[in-house]
Amino acid sequence: MTGEDAPLISSGVDAAKRRLMESMPDALKRRLVGPYNRMLKAKGNRAYRTRQQALPTRSPSDDAPDHIVCVVVDALRADAVTAEDSAFLAERLWGDLVTPAPWTFPAVTSLVTGEYPHEHGSVRQSDESDTGATDLVIPPKLPADRETLPDVFGSAGYETYGGFAFHMPFFAIGGRFATHSLYDDAPADTLVDDYLDWADAQTGKTFSYLHLADLHEPVDPPAPYWGRYEVDASIPDIKTWDYTEAADVGPDGRRYRANRKQLYRAALAFVDDELGRLSYNLNERLDGDVALVVTGDHGEAFWEHTEFDAAHFADSRPAYCVDHGGTPYESLTRVPLAVDGLDLAPADGGTPSLIDLAPSLLDSVGLGDALEPTGTSLVSGVPTDRVTLVESARYGHEKKAAYFDGWKLVVSKGDDQSVGFDLPAAEPTTLPEAVERRLTEALPAWPNGEHADVRVSGMAQQRLEDLGYV
Template identity: 75%
Template sequence: MSSGTNLVADGVDTAKRRLMQSLPDGVKRRLVGPYNHVLTTKANREYRRRQQTLPSRTAANDAPDHVVCVVVDALRADAVTPEDSPFLHARLHRDLTTPAPWTFPAVSSLVTGEYPHEHGAIRQTDDSDTGATDLVIPPKLPDERATLSDVFGSAGYDTYGGFAFHMPFFAIGGRFGSHAVYDKADADELLRDYREWLTGDERDRTFSYLHLGDLHEPVDPPASYWDRYDVDRRISNITTWDYTDVADPGPAGERYREHRKRLYRAALAAVDDRLERLHADLSRELDGDVAFVVTGDHGEAFWEHAAFDAAHFADSRPAYCVDHGGTPYESLTRVPLVVDGVALDSDDEGLASLVDLAPTLLDTVGLADAMATTGVSLRDGVPANRIALVESARYGHEKKAASLGDWKLVVSRGDDESVGFRLPEETPTDLPTDVERRLTESLPAWPNGERADVRVSGMAQERLEDLGYV
């Protein structure tokens, strides 16, 4: 077992978990700081060890001096609008298809440029109760697998990973020179600490990964944004997900849904303001060029296909077409790509994927050949016949999706379902025979249980339970 896996799995025996659960909440909260310090110290050490094994590289002379990659957790593509996020919208380049509908496999794909079935950080069984009662996560990336930040580090960039909560850290912790992980930080706290790191020492070149959690439950933006979007705080469980009956939620359920959507928009407006301020600070304070990229790891579902989902697919929560981690509908799989300071092709018609981000950033700094990827550089464009894949659902049976142009196929072997959709409306339909054949043949193999999922430690489970993971 690698040292990176130990960061998550250490202390997973039943006795230790029961001991952690028995502690008073106040004691648990006091332990979070030391726990995070241990995690980041180990992760920094792991990165230094890995860097000693990598060849030294040289970035292009005209490479940006600072590359900032911001991932807004649960940011769906159609949420980026002039009304709610004018800063992001003004720099919106296109949509991307995420390779997974939840954080762990998705960010592993982002930093490797590979699909989950290729890099291995993917669910290991097809059991229908996955994620329902206990917290397990996929295996971490293999120690020998280089990532985006590893390559930047080998080219002389100081690297930083800031994680608003633990799940993305569990996936890619150990891949940065400096780590900051929080219990559930808002954008203000995470970005403040990042600015201190960035300006605290003489750093000629930096690569930064900033994972914001403001759109992930519990959603609680500053009070002025609640007021701006007229969100009713009196509604029960409004900051979290309330899985009301999907067919007929009733008047109270409909009111909850309406105000839950308002709260999501309010939180995004707050994030947009913070990212606009960060962008201005970087432009003013840093010497050299800055490449600034914002995307999502996955989207967020708001009951768009709730009745259809309940009729066709098992969900172990159950929560049909809501939150993330479930059936890969467009609300979950389409994320935005916002760029500033990066020249990208604007004429291609193919489906771009989050696996394209790593090769694109490496191409931007002249290191395109430093890491083998399935993704392609968006500086060159995406082939029109490109099939985009999604896999590694968190809840229920495994569900995979393949998309080509205006057609999409969602398949669940455990549910014995194969459903075609017409995009962009995502209307269920029969697919043309040749398209269905191509999409079916493109789907990777189903999990077979040959490797085991990872059971997280008692402290880790406490942290993630508060975020709605079980």
């Protein structure tokens, strides 16, 4: 960990400093949020400039888009994109991707590297069943000298921008952009407005990354969207998570769950409207060709396999098949990919992954050899014989998944479980022997605790606790 990373994640600080941070009243920590965020952004901007000095000068192809905007909607599950709730996304939907991890930190690191978590190193380090239950730990961050997608764009003359609605994605990939914007759970319209202000001042090519948090707990879209979807705001804890146990939740629990799903739809409708506004302004304000890419970092579970999950897998919260970070069911692993101004091959090959996005964007600007990703470019298509992986669960024992030819395998060594699924039904089934053997052999190694996960600082923990991380 470098000196640039130390303010972001306090692993290695002396015990006295940690005790001081943890002893601060929450009210004091919140008053320090502004200076804290400004410090993080300044450190991130400086880290990027330092890295750029060591990179070669690259040239994009003559027909490369002048502006590329990548938007990640946190907790956006693929089947949530419909013409009714998200017409903008539905009209531009290319298909589904499988996230390489069911929560933000390892997933977005995979997005900017084109590698699986076990390859880039931002992967859970322990297989203990209480992971994530009582203390806020995160995987190791990428080494400071590791080149990523925005670094490559910067070396090719693109001005780069990263806007983060909350801290977790910034902790993962902060320091990778020339300009950072960082907020405490800001709504989509704030991120779009601030990004457009930045874009108005640009005179050359740009690459931008916006990470939206509106679908992430606490979910609270503007009032008109609550009304449009008839969400009962009087239900306790409706913005967060409740009724997460496997037992029968009764009429109050069923009412809560129905309204919680409606609230998610309402928030997505708001995000979709903001994406439409963003797209319109990009084409009106920016000179040159614009490519817009929208995806999710992971999905969101809404009790699809609650009883099965409780019977087969440990969850340290416990929260069975709800929220994200747990067992990699389809509701968590499938995210949509919507594109505008970018030519991709039809989604009819192998199972595409979020690790394919970085090589796809680089291929589209003639920089396909700048990184050495595991992912493949969607410009040319996914090989039909590829096994696609998911790993680095946040809660309970580690749980990994592998996909091939319409089959899926979920394995947890700690839970002593190996469960097959026949897709797209996504119901447990017995896999053909040859398929199960191939998927099992493709799974990466399990964490052995040789290296420790990273404990965040007291200030960072306050920011993330407010978002339901512990």
